[in-house]
Amino acid sequence: MASMIPILLRCSLLLLLLVQSTHSSVTLTQKPKNAMAEEHKQLHPSTSDTYVVLTNHLAKPSKFDTHERWYASMAGENSNHIRHTYGTVMHGFAARLTDGEAHRMATVPGVSLVYKDRVYHTQTTRSPWFMGLHDDFGAWPDAEFGDGVIIGFVDTGIWPERASFNDAGLGPVRSTWRGKCVDAPGFNASLCNNKLVGAKSFLTVELEGGGLLTDPSPRDIAGHGTHVASTAAGSEVPSADLFQFAGGRASGVAPMARIAMYRACNAGCFASDVIAAIDAAVTDGVDLLSISIAYPAEPFYDDLLSVATFGAERRGVFVVLAGGNKGPTALTISNVAPWMTTVGAATTDRVFPATLTLGNGVVLTGQSLYDTPFSQSQGAGMVPLVRTSCGEYDLTPDKVMGKVVVCSREAGASAGFEVERAGGAGIVSVQSTERFWDTVMAEPFPLPGLLLSSAGGKKLADYMSSVAYPVASFNFTCDTVTGENRAPMVAGFSSRGPNPIVPEILKPDVIAPGVNILAAWSGAAPPSDSDMDPRRVEYNIISGTSMACPHVAGVAALIKKRHGDWTPAMIRSALMTTAGPLDKNGRDIVDGGRPEQWKIELAIPQMLLVALRV
Incomplete structure (x- = not known):
């Protein structure tokens, strides 16, 4: 029986969501409204002074002919600060309020919950065919594309x-x-x-x-x-x-x-x-x-x-x-x-391979979207290697001029522009073991550069620590290779x-x-x-x-x-x-x-x- 308690609690939560979305006066939580408003204040630091106010659709007083006018009356002197109104997937509005006004809003009859605004973040050719889609048979023609x-x-x-x-x-x-x-x-x-x-x-x-x-x-x-x-x-x-x-x-x-x-x-x-x-x-x-x-x-x-x-x-x-x-x-x-x-x-x-040949003859394969064969780019041949954090203040001409910069932290194409600005000949970025494991992503570097897996990065670090003057050379074939990796x-x-x-x-x-x-x-x-x-x-x-x-x-x-x-x-x-x-x-x-x-x-x-x- 004890094992059923979490499931019952979650079922109760789903029921509360269902009831709210059908405009009942029941709130989504059993906490007092003031306590809920205080919890939001503490848990969700404001990224703006905007609050989202969820309302009970059926609680609109009859003296208001539209919900928008009801919402304006709630906002009072802030009615011109209402940014959005919601009436399909949920009911309510978003408005600019002070923290005190938001606390008071949470006690207004007909208000279910008050949320402080927060910021979400975006989570940034061959794939349809890789997924098994074909022009002449299967899902595409069956579903008329x-x-x-x-x-x-x-x-x-x-x-x-x-x-x-x-x-x-x-x-x-x-x-x-x-x-x-x-x-x-x-x-x-x-x-x-x-x-x-x-x-x-x-x-x-x-x-x-x-x-x-x-x-x-x-x-x-x-x-x-x-x-x-x-x-x-x-x-x-x-x-x-x-x-x-x-x-x-x-x-x-x-x-x-x-x-x-x-x-x-x-x-x-x-x-x-x-x-x-x-x-x-x-x-x-x-x-x-x-x-x-x-x-x-x-x-x-x-x-x-x-x-x-x-x-x-x-x-x-x-x-x-x-x-x-x-x-x-x-x-x-x-x-x-x-x-x-x-x-x-x-x-x-599908991968975009590029290689880095070390002074000891070891060849490391990474990925790159740099589009110029290295023989046509600056610094062709064996070039000195230097390790930096690739931070703005580390990339100075006296440190990196004419050298391939090995970043001690993850760095993409944006760091490549900083290296180029400081006169560097190239850039090597190593993807973190903890962050990416061995998932190597290609980057459109503006100068010779590639990304290595954490395993490749370890080999590079071992080489650089074993010699006084580490050197390396890039090789960019500008090829797209498919079907060879797991x-x-x-x-x-x-x-x-x-x-x-x-x-x-x-x-x-x-x-x-x-x-x-x-x-x-x-x-x-x-x-x-x-x-x-x-x-x-x-x-x-x-x-x-x-x-x-x-x-x-x-x-x-x-x-x-x-x-x-x-x-x-x-x-x-x-x-x-x-x-x-x-x-x-x-x-x-x-x-x-x-x-x-x-x-x-x-x-x-x-x-x-x-x-x-x-």
Whole structure:
């Protein structure tokens, strides 16, 4: 009997969520409202002065003809500070309040809960075929390539001019669709078509000196939203690449599905904006939601994203979310509610090899997206090696001029620009054993550079400590190699279970390709994360559970097309029970860089392979 208590408690919590979403006066917790407001004040430091106020829909006094006027009366003199109102997946509003006003708001009749705003973070060609999709048989033709299914994305916006969003061969969107594309600065509604059927913005930006302003444009200036949208539902493009890497035909997982973008993020995402975007997407009539953001797991009643997605699923909208990039540490998984489909990241069988030959003849293989053969670049031949932290103050000309810099901490392309600025000849970054294990991700370095696994980094460190004047030489072939490495494996960075909130519910649900993924990119963002990077590209290669999430959204769109009457729970069940537990060579999927016996201990979720019927 004792073992049943946790399950009963969680069932009670789900019942409370259900009751709240049907507008009962019951709150989501048995704590007094003042105590709950105080707990939020202590546990969730403010990233703005915005609070989200959840209300009981049926408690509106009859003297108010609309909920908006009721909310304005609650806010009082702050009524002009109301930023969003919610009326589909949950009921309430977001407003600028002081802490004292928020405390008082929690005692107002009809108020269920008051949340302090917080910031969520985004979790940043070959993969459809690697997943088992084929033009002539199987899931793609059986599901008509997802034609007509509408996937909503809550992300950084979209760059509509990319070829991945052309609507060749697509008919009009269904007549029941209520979404639209907005006219805004830098974004004309005419840019939308039968592929991009909706584009709105809910993004709030912080102004210098305080205050907030809503950016009305759904145009993507970060790249992340464009990347995930084209991954899930991008139209087929005959030829796509990044600096000639990963070149070839590119396609979204559901290439005939439609895209609706709800911009709520840039560098981060305010929870209040994300909830407004979800509310609008469900109101508009999306079939699915793909949300590549994460926040440390919290009790469901304390997590706005859990509450909002619960409301979305109750209205028949399937929701898939990124599991987070905090692995390989246990108990780091995000988005753990049972109604969420939570996705971890896996490797594919595509790599971008580059080598570093040491002065003792040892050759170390890493990965790189540097696109110039080394004989044509600066510092060709054996070059002195120097180790630094690659911090801004360590990269000075007197230390690194004419040398290959070996970073003693993880460093990407942004550090490459600092090395280049200081006159360095190249850069070598070693991925942390604790952070990535042996999952090596490629970086678009601006000068000769590569990333080594932790094992390769140890060999390099041993060599450098054994000689007085260590030297090395790069070799870049600019090749894309497929089919030679073991894949898929769980990416080292992918957040791990067990579920820290409800251990009885295993998370993540599935894994999908999330390492070195090529997809469309914003024309306003560089391919690296450096402000010093002047380059602009049409396609980019990045990694993260953010990239895995839209793969699953695309597969869900295929299932939705084939089985239009299936509920979100049925779609999730189909994904989980038909996913493949074996890699491409028929062996158990394992954790990247770890012995095979770790598989059972870490409870690795199954890889999403959809060569099966949908």
